Amino acid sequence: MKKEIKAIYNEDMEGFLEKTGELYEIKKGNRFCKICGGAIMLNNIQLIVPYKNQSFEYICDSISCVEQYNGN
Numbered sequence: 001m002k003k004e005i006k007a008i009y010n011e012d013m014e015g016f017l018e019k020t021g022e023l024y025e026i027k028k029g030n031r032f033c034k035i036c037g038g039a040i041m042l043n044n045i046q047l048i049v050p051y052k053n054q055s056f057e058y059i060c061d062s063i064s065c066v067e068q069y070n071g072n
């Protein structure tokens with residue numbers, strides 16, 4: 001059973017992150033872009049990818065990160 005959310009848009013994002021407890025981690029600076037390793041903040045999240053064990057991967061809004069992620 002593989003569940004993948006391709007994109008969560010801004011209006012839903014904060015509520016979603018709060019529910020999952022990720023909002024707190026992002027605000028503390030504990031989440032990083034999977035591609036470039038840059039810090040993820042509320043204003044630069046492009047994609048959230050649910051991963052195993054209730055963790056998430058993030059892609060920042062840098063064009064090159066988004067292109068690399070989509071190219072995989």
Ligand SMILES: [Zn+2]
Pocket residue numbers: 033034035036037038059060061062065
């Ligand atoms: Zn990035």
